[in-house]
Structure formats: structure tokens, C-alpha cells
Amino acid sequence: MSFDRNKLTLHIVVGMVAGLIVGGVLNLIGNEGWIAVVFTDGIFHVVGQAFLRSLQLLVVPLVFVSLVCGSAALDDVRKVGRIGLKTVGLYMITTAIAVSFALGAALVVQPGSGFDLPTDVEFRASEAPPLTAIIIDLFPSNPIQAMASGNMLQVIVFSILVGLALVLSGDPGKRVLGLFRDLNEVVMKIVTIVMMLAPYGVFALLARTFAREGFGAIAPLAKYFVLVLVVLLFHGFVTYPGLLALLARLNPVRFLRNVRTVHAFAFSTASSNATLPVSLETAERRMGIDNSVASFTIPLGATVNMDGTAIMQGVATVFIAGAYGIQLSVTDLGMVVVTATLASIGTAGVPGVGLIMLAMVLKQVGLPEAGIGLIVGVDRLLDMVRTAVNVTGDLVVSCIVAKSEGQLDEHTFNADSDDPGN
Numbered sequence: 381m382s383f384d385r386n387k388l389t390l391h392i393v394v395g396m397v398a399g400l401i402v403g404g405v406l407n408l409i410g411n412e413g414w415i416a417v418v419f420t421d422g423i424f425h426v427v428g429q430a431f432l433r434s435l436q437l438l439v440v441p442l443v444f445v446s447l448v449c450g451s452a453a454l455d456d457v458r459k460v461g462r463i464g465l466k467t468v469g470l471y472m473i474t475t476a477i478a479v480s481f482a483l484g485a486a487l488v489v490q491p492g493s494g495f496d497l498p499t500d501v502e503f504r505a506s507e508a509p510p511l512t513a514i515i516i517d518l519f520p521s522n523p524i525q526a527m528a529s530g531n532m533l534q535v536i537v538f539s540i541l542v543g544l545a546l547v548l549s550g551d552p553g554k555r556v557l558g559l560f561r562d563l564n565e566v567v568m569k570i571v572t573i574v575m576m577l578a579p580y581g582v583f584a585l586l587a588r589t590f591a592r593e594g595f596g597a598i599a600p601l602a603k604y605f606v607l608v609l610v611v612l613l614f615h616g617f618v619t620y621p622g623l624l625a626l627l628a629r630l631n632p633v634r635f636l637r638n639v640r641t642v643h644a645f646a647f648s649t650a651s652s653n654a655t656l657p658v659s660l661e662t663a664e665r666r667m668g669i670d671n672s673v674a675s676f677t678i679p680l681g682a683t684v685n686m687d688g689t690a691i692m693q694g695v696a697t698v699f700i701a702g703a704y705g706i707q708l709s710v711t712d713l714g715m716v717v718v719t720a721t722l723a724s725i726g727t728a729g730v731p732g733v734g735l736i737m738l739a740m741v742l743k744q745v746g747l748p749e750a751g752i753g754l755i756v757g758v759d760r761l762l763d764m765v766r767t768a769v770n771v772t773g774d775l776v777v778s779c780i781v782a783k784s785e786g787q788l789d790e791h792t793f794n795a796d797s798d799d800p801g802n
């Protein structure tokens with residue numbers, strides 16, 4: 381089956397634009413009555429969810445099979461540790477940079493000053509789990525349960541264990557590994573098939589989102605909305621390309637070109653998790669990152685690396701402080717950097733969770749959690765953009781780590797030809 385990515389990208393863009401327009405028009409003429417029943421909550425809902433589920437269904441099998449192959453290729457346990465440390469270190473550093481930028485920009489712009497505080501805001505946040513529970517929870521007591529519940533960190537731990545055991549098991553290990561490598565090809569082929577449905581899927585997802593959301597909620601929050609957007613775009617189009625050029629000596633323009641399809645998926649689904657199959661495919665087949673690195677860094681990134689989310693949380697904290705007329709001290713700001721970095725690690729890669737995790741940051745600096753209620757109206761739109769930043773960050777770090785390990789094929793990275801699906 382041939383697969384022309386240039387054409388596909390073009391079709392996806394057409395689908396996105398059409399979805400935006402159709403959704404916007406439906407919203408303008410009133411998304412009610414038979415229009416809502418037939419289109420928004422009918423056709424668009426069904427097609428969008430079918431597409432989203434087809435992506436989600438791939439996540440666990442893909443991560444498991446791919447990471448078993450990947451960790452089996454790293455025959456040296458020290459190498460696994462080194463790649464792990466580099467990846468986690470870079471994920472945390474880039475997130476801390478992201479929040480710091482966000483805080484700096486928000487302190488200059490002061491998006492919350494002069495904001496009319498409504499009297500009826502309410503938001504009840506759930507408790508964040510303690511650190512000990514988070515660490516214990518990395519280890520699955522039942523791998524099937526971990527897979528069934530989609531607990532990605534547990535699936536990662538189990539897959540690495542299986543991969544290492546295969547290497548250490550001699551001939552039987554080699555035979556089983558052969559099976560996993562074949563399975564990996566098959567699952568990747570399913571990713572390609574689902575990607576071909578993307579133009580219809582993104583159309584339906586965006587048409588429904590925009591029919592329901594509209595832009596009305598933006599006006600009173602314009603300062604906050606635009607500021608988050610600007611910092612997100614800066615991080616995505618300046619910080620990341622800069623880091624790539626500086627640390628990996630890779631052409632940032634090529635990178636941005638290679639990452640386009642991933643952007644489209646992340647924007648339309650607002651979920652790093654659902655985008656994971658496409659991120660992994662792009663990492664290996666467009667960026668030229670070897671499976672031994674990508675199969676580890678990409679799933680880990682989709683689960684713990686959320687720079688876009690941290691940016692929103694940084695700006696939101698200053699906004700909420702301003703709206704309530706509360707001054708943040710320098711210590712508070714330092715606290716926000718640390719907690720937003722941790723909160724973004726704890727944020728699941730699904731729509732809207734970043735906003736819930738914001739409660740953890742607000743609590744840390746003594747701001748009212750009800751403040752979240754102020755910004756909830758524009759969060760879905762920002763979620764789409766921040767998810768695109770989140771997944772871009774995963775790919776940037778993966779490129780840097782792969783390059784430093786000699787595991788990035790620059791020929792593929794710089795290739796003009798866009799036909800990886802054979």
C-alpha cells in the first residue's frame with residue numbers, strides 16, 4: 381500500500397480548515413435543534429469518536445511491541461540507563477524553561493489585572509496523589525491490568541523488562557524477538573491505515589469542537605488567551621528549533637516540516653496519548669530516530685512531558701493571582717516553576733487534564749482553586765494548541781537524545797521524499 385505523506389498532509393489541512401469553517405458557521409447560526417442532532421451530536425460525533433478510538437486502540441499494542449523491540453536492541457543495561465537519564469533530564473529542563481518563560485511574560489503583561497471577578501465561580505479540584513504513591517505506581521503488579529487500564533508508565537516498565545529478558549535468554553529469546561519485530565511491522569501498518577482516515581477524522585473532530593465552543597468565551601479573557609497562545613507559539617517555533625540547532629546541530633526548518641502531521645493530529649485530538657502512534661511513526665520514519673531510542677522516548681514523553689501544559693499553568697497562576705488581587709512573592713514564583721513542572725508530569729495526555737492539575741499549583745502558592753473556573757471557558761481551544769506543543773517537545777528531545785547516541789539517521793531527517801509507508 382503506498383502512502384504519500386505530502387498529499388496526506390495536504391488533505392489533513394483541508395480537513396482541518398473545512399472543520400473550522402463548518403463548525404464556526406454552525407456555531408454562528410446556533411448549534412441547536414435538528415442541526416445539533418444530525419450534525420454536531422450525530423455525524424460529526426460518530427466519525428470523530430470512531431477516528432479517535434482507532435488511534436487510542438493502537439497506543440498500548442504499539443508501545444508494548446515497539447518498546448520490547450527497542451529495549452532488546454539496547455543490549456547493554458547501562459545504555460538503557462544513560463538514555464533514560466538524558467531523556468528525563470531534558471524533559472524536565474525544557475518544561476522548567478517553558479514555565480519560566482510563561483511566568484516572565486505573564487508578570488510583564490499582567491493578564492489578570494482589572495479582570496472583573498464574577499461572584500459565582502466554582503471549581504472543586506480533586507486531591508493530587510502523594511509522591512510515594514506515584515513512584516510505587518510505576519511498577520505494575522499485573523501487566524494485563526496495566527495494559528487494560530492504559531497505564532502507560534507501567535506498560536513502559538513491563539516492556540523494557542521483557543525486552544531485556546529477551547536479550548538475556550539466548551536462542552529462545554531470539555525466536556520470540558523475531559515475532560515481536562514482525563508484530564511491530566504489522567502494528568505500524570495499522571497506524572498507516574488509520575492515518576489515511578485522518579482528513580475525515582480531523583474534519584469531524586474540529587467541526588464538532590467549534591460548533592460547540594465558538595469564540596464568544598474569548599472576549600472577556602482575551603488578554604489571558606492571547607498571552608498563553610503567544611508563549612506557546614514562541615516555545616514551539618523559537619525555543620525548540622533553537623535547542624535542536626544548538627544541541628543536536630539539526631536543521632530546525634526540516635524539523636518543523638517533518639513534524640507537521642503530528643501537529644495536525646495533536647491539534648485536532650487535544651490528546652498527546654491519541655497522537656502517540658503518529659508521533660512514533662514520525663519519529664522513526666520521518667526524523668530518522670532509531671526504534672531503540674524512539675520507542676522509549678516518545679511514549680515516555682507523551683505521558684510525562686507537557687511543556688505546553690506547563691506554560692498554560694504558569695500564565696494561569698499569574699492571571700488568577702491578578703484577578704483576585706493577590707501578590708506572588710519571588711519564592712512563590714520559584715514554587716510555581718517546580719510544581720508546574722511536576723504537575724505537567726502528572727498530567728495525563730488526554731483533553732483537559734492540564735486544567736485539573738492546575739489545582740496542585742494554585743494550592744502550593746495559596747491561591748483559590750475556584751480561580752480555575754475563571755478560565756475554563758477558553759480552555760478547550762488552548763488545549764488544542766498546547767497539546768501540539770507538548771508532542772513537539774517529545775520529538776525535539778527524542779531527536780537530541782538520538783543524535784547524541786549516534787542513533788539518528790540524518791539522511792532520513794533531511795530527506796525530501798515523503799514516502800515512508802512501504
Ligand code: ASP
Pocket residue numbers: 650651652653686688689727728729730731732733734735763766767770
Ligand atoms: N491535552 C493535553 C495533552 O494531551 C493535556 C492537557 O494539558 O490537558 O497533552
